[in-house]
Amino acid sequence: MLTLPIILTFQDTAAQQGDPRKETICDMFRFSCCPTLKLTSFMTLITIFDIIMFIVVIAIGGTSRGDASAKIYKNFLTPNMYYLWLFGDKDAWYMKGVGGFPQIWRFLTPVYLHGGFAHLLSNCVSQLIFGSMIEAIAGFKKTVLIYVVGAIGGNLLGALTSDNVSVGASTAIAALLGAGIGWLILNWKNLESQSDMRCMITCWFSVIIIMNILFGFGAGSSTTTATSGAPKTLIDWYGHLGGFYTGIFIGMATMTASFNRNVEYEKKVRKLGLGLLIFWFVLGFTLFYTVRKPVFQPHPNM
Numbered sequence: 001m002l003t004l005p006i007i008l009t010f011q012d013t014a015a016q017q018g019d020p021r022k023e024t025i026c027d028m029f030r031f032s033c034c035p036t037l038k039l040t041s042f043m044t045l046i047t048i049f050d051i052i053m054f055i056v057v058i059a060i061g062g063t064s065r066g067d068a069s070a071k072i073y074k075n076f077l078t079p080n081m082y083y084l085w086l087f088g089d090k091d092a093w094y095m096k097g098v099g100g101f102p103q104i105w106r107f108l109t110p111v112y113l114h115g116g117f118a119h120l121l122s123n124c125v126s127q128l129i130f131g132s133m134i135e136a137i138a139g140f141k142k143t144v145l146i147y148v149v150g151a152i153g154g155n156l157l158g159a160l161t162s163d164n165v166s167v168g169a170s171t172a173i174a175a176l177l178g179a180g181i182g183w184l185i186l187n188w189k190n191l192e193s194q195s196d197m198r199c200m201i202t203c204w205f206s207v208i209i210i211m212n213i214l215f216g217f218g219a220g221s222s223t224t225t226a227t228s229g230a231p232k233t234l235i236d237w238y239g240h241l242g243g244f245y246t247g248i249f250i251g252m253a254t255m256t257a258s259f260n261r262n263v264e265y266e267k268k269v270r271k272l273g274l275g276l277l278i279f280w281f282v283l284g285f286t287l288f289y290t291v292r293k294p295v296f297q298p299h300p301n302m
Helices: 013-017 025-033 042-061 081-087 092-096 117-138 140-161 170-186 195-216 237-254 263-290
Strands: 221-224 231-234
Touching (some): 042 117, 042 140, 092 140, 117 140, 117 170, 140 170, 140 263, 170 237, 170 263
Antiparallel strands (some): 221 231
16 A cells, blocks of 8 residues: 555656657656556546536537527537536525425536536546545545545535535545545644654645635636526635535545554544534535525526
8 A cells, every 4th residue: 555645656657657758648647647547546437427427418408609598608618507407417496405306416416517628627637636646545435435425515515505506526626635634634643753744745735725726716617696597607615615624524534544553543533524524414404404595596498
């Protein structure tokens, strides 16, 4: 098992490459950005699935370009909003089931949908790079857990705080970053004898989080405003936040401890992480299905 996968995944890259003159662009990207990534990795499989879903939605529903009735920004390969709704975007009205059956699958399905080609590309690259690093620590099964539960937690907070309709894997990607922070918290005492390493890992995570926040100001997912119903490009910041701290809780509870083990401290962190995770979901779903009063969002062609 890799003991320092986040920092040291590049150490054997040169040995893996062989003759660099024979590298393809895909080889260069993998060796430089995600050397632990494999075809059977969860991050590879989920990225392929995201791309397939994007193609399917556009193949069935077409794009919004040239559709005057959609009144949506003409981004490159922007799917028809009605079909994003049909395939399960985040819509608090339907998630709560006002006047009908609660469509609880919408807490997860938005993560497989994207509001345009640029949106899909940025999320796929992000989850391949950062997700593969987390998968190198956590393994396949725990990465699936972090991705799925983190997406649900992110969409739960997004649905609690906003009526905006949204799609995208960003909530799950935020959960992966949060899980890295959870891993750092779990190993904080274990790293006391390696203060330089602890500082380096802390700085690395801080830079990645800041970069994601800054990048968020320049890219968004297709959403519909709660007041006018006019589509607008927005960032679901609450969804990101919910995914991030859900990921922290999961990371504290499930990630692998390394270095000089401090078992007593690890037990306390795992119990705290599990307790916070349960508390968040119980509180969040209770508030959503009792006091939350979402506003209906009209979709084109509905």
